[in-house]
Amino acid sequence: MNQTAHYRFSGPALLPMYGKALLASSKGGRHAAADMPELSADIEGVRTDTAELRRYREVCGFMTSSLCPVTWPHILAFPLHIRLMTDAAFPLPLMGLVHIGNRIEQQRAIRQGEILELRARIANAMDTERGLAFDILTEASSSGHVIWKEYSTLLYRQPTESSGKDGKKQPPEAPQMLSGQATVQAPGNIGYRYGRVSGDMNPIHLHALSAKAFGFPRNIAHGMWSKAHCLALMEKAEGPLEAVTVDTQFKKPFFIPGTGILTWERNSTETPFRLLNKDASAPHLEGSLSRD
Structure with a gap:
């Protein structure tokens, strides 16, 4: 097809x-x-x-x-x-x-x-x-x-038949903090506010009740809001982003309202960054920013 x-x-x-x-x-x-x-x-x-x-x-x-x-x-x-x-x-x-x-x-x-x-x-x-x-x-x-x-x-x-048959997986190590750090606040209405400006009105982002209908305990921040907000914070600290490549993987949901920790390697042309949960034990997203 x-x-x-x-x-x-x-x-x-x-x-x-x-x-x-x-x-x-x-x-x-x-x-x-x-x-x-x-x-x-x-x-x-x-x-x-x-x-x-x-x-x-x-x-x-x-x-x-x-x-x-x-x-x-x-x-x-x-x-x-x-x-x-x-x-x-x-x-x-x-x-x-x-x-x-x-x-x-x-x-x-x-x-x-x-x-x-x-x-x-x-x-x-x-x-x-x-x-x-x-x-x-x-x-x-x-x-x-x-x-x-x-x-x-x-x-x-849609997991394959071989999924999960490799034995018990080791728990991941806690992510390391990098030289740059900033607090990320995701208010309870950020899903609705970002949805209105972006057009992404997926119910999992808008309200706790609509998110529960899709299997989430409460609503979650848009991944692209999290990425954009992280880049905005790094841009304020490091200068404008002009010729750049930004590669990001979305990990654990960022439930809202919530607090996260952005950490990145300062003053580097190849900049790893992570948005971690509030106790820095797991990532909401991980990525890299390179200035070309």
């Missing part, structure tokens, strides 16, 4: 697409990487200085600047992502997907007010022991040149 489809996207009509996702109860079952269709979507003439940019800076903690936050194109492209994952040919339920990683490669800083062309497609589907993983590969172009690229990795859980 390797179908190919391409869409010229005209606007962020997210609520109808979320309605489709909630009603797509027939999707699911077991799937393999070979089942993933070749879907893509694009949109031209995207302004980077939308009315939401100021609110996005406030919600994520970015400083006012003539340069866009390195994570901002993810927000601009999010309607394309939802369009792909609510397509009739897409075999997986949107609400059953887990965001496990995000890699951004920015060739140069994007100026506020710059006009972009955005293209997103399903890529790199892979069968793993945890389930079916795939990327949404997004490219932002200016004047015909790709200046920003993102790999958002999602997982559809």
